[in-house]
């Protein structure tokens with residue numbers, strides 16, 4: 001199965017821009033108080049990138065990921081996802097855009113507790129209505145085997161360790177072959193060994209499937225994993241470093 | 250859709266105790282409603298049937314003007330030459346039986362105590378054919394024309410301390426207003442099962458009543474039975490077409506039991522209040538359960554949204570959960586309520602304690618038999634589901650209109 005994706009994507013030699021942010025600003029308003037969370041953000045993300053967003057607490061990492069993930073809209077500026085301007089989309093269109101193009105991984109795993117690991121992974125496929133049961137079964141069992149979770153497939157999230165849950169969450173984000181997977185502090189709730197294992201899986205999948213990953217973190221070790229490191233401070237990008245010399249532009 | 254159903258169904262078992270409580274409140278509410286309605290309809294039908302079978306028949310023929318004043322049992326509106334009328338009535342195919350009567354206000358005394366009571370002069374034979382009065386004699390014998398004897402309710406006799414064969418005196422006013430009295434003997438004691446008759450009526454032969462009331466060849470009413478209670482309206486219409494309405498007032502049991510029916514419609518207002526309380530109870534418990542679910546599962550709502558769930562999907566998910574609870578509760582409540590009501594239909598509910606506490610004259614026996622209509626049971630399930638769905642709408646809407654980012658921030 002994974003080979004399948006790999007082959008399809010191999011034909012896509014071009015590096016395409018999937019996300020562009022232009023002069024993005026985000027201000028939170030609650031009553032009379034205003035909180036500027038992001039300011040003057042210009043950013044471009046292309047296929048196959050593995051990006052880490054770092055910065056002190058309150059610097060705007062989560063806010064930025066939410067905007068990229070179409071969970072929220074900017075106060076000013078443009079967010080363009082795969083050539084679609086997010087500004088003009090309504091709630092339903094945003095939901096559909098997320099369903100089609102973006103996968104999410106959360107710090108707290110956020111698996112649906114009433115569904116088994118298998119069903120959690122099946123969920124995004126069911127929302128997209130473009131697979132039949134047999135295809136789904138093949139895809140899901142294949143990918144579970146790949147991440148070493150085959151025997152845990154039919155367990156509920158509460159019966160899995162944090163690391164196992166996060167691996168299921170990674171698989172859930174990946175299964176629908178999105179353009180981009182966003183992860184807000186995916187390793188913060190895991191010990192460093194498990195966190196590293198998760199990152200390794202993410203990196204492998206990134207390479208194999210040419211899916212871009214963007215994750216935020218506080219952790220130095222995690223930042224080093226990324227091929228591109230973006231550092232935020234007070235809602236602005238203060239550094240954007242290419243860390244992967246082997247990688248061509 | 251299948252996905253939504255699966256999620257909703259499993260979520261019900263998530264907080265099992267809370268769902269169980271909600272489910273119980275729905276099923277108890279629905280079950281109780283069914284039982285209450287069953288008993289009420291049963292009571293109403295039973296008491297009307299009793300009134301029909303012991304007092305008013307399917308239809309009555311009076312002299313024109315009588316029904317306006319029937320409560321005072323007037324002797325001014327009488328039917329004379331009634332033999333021909335009764336004969337003609339009995340030739341009508343839709344009329345099964347008919348019996349003529351004089352009802353008059355009287356006082357019954359043994360020289361020491363006296364009792365205001367309704368006298369009923371009856372044609373002994375036709376009364377028995379029509380109301381089977383002879384079968385209701387519990388002591389002594391039935392009466393025959395020409396005898397100066399009466400039939401008294403067993404309860405009234407006990408009240409007087411009288412037995413079969415004892416003398417009594419009837420005091421009444423003649424048709425012309427003069428006071429008259431007649432010494433009679435108690436021929437028998439009856440119990441027809443309708444307290445209104447048992448406690449307030451005595452029977453005497455029609456010819457004796459005519460004599461003391463100076464109503465030779467006159468009566469106040471003919472009571473008749475047709476084929477069924479349902480056909481009484483048609484019978485009434487037919488008779489009003491056939492007979493001169495300037496001479497006769499002809500009414501069906503529906504008219505004659507109007508006071509009783511009015512009583513029931515008042516009571517049914519009372520039941521509506523009970524309903525309302527039950528429904529509010531059900532609704533509040535569902536709303537509470539669903540609101541708690543929505544708050545507890547806020548982050549999950551955010552997750553579902555991030556996966557591409559639309560607002561409408563979130564709304565449907567929670568509404569479905571409420572609907573499931575309503576459907577389970579409604580079905581189980583209906584089964585249990587229906588079973589209890591069915592039991593009460595077959596075996597009845599003993600209400601002697603109620604009769605002894607102020608409902609002595611309520612026209613119903615000591616047992617109430619509930620009524621149950623299978624079609625209406627389905628309707629109760631429907632009510633359960635719709636209340637549940639409606640009550641779940643607000644909490645579901647609260648969940649659905651959350652912003653994904655806000656929902657995801659929740660702990």
Ligand SMILES: Nc1ncnc2c1ncn2[C@@H]1O[C@H](COP(=O)(O)OP(=O)(O)OP(=O)(O)O)[C@@H](O)[C@H]1O
Nearest residue numbers: 028029035036037056057058059060061062063064
């Ligand atoms: N919903 C909100 N309402 C008001 N202010 C908010 C909201 N969300 C974030 N903020 C503010 O916006 C700024 C950026 O917050 P954000 O959550 O993006 O930071 P972060 O870099 O993710 O921090 P952390 O590392 O602690 O997760 C902060 O000052 C925060 O207080």
Ligand SMILES: [Mg+2]
Nearest residue numbers: 061062063184
């Ligand atoms: Mg954050």
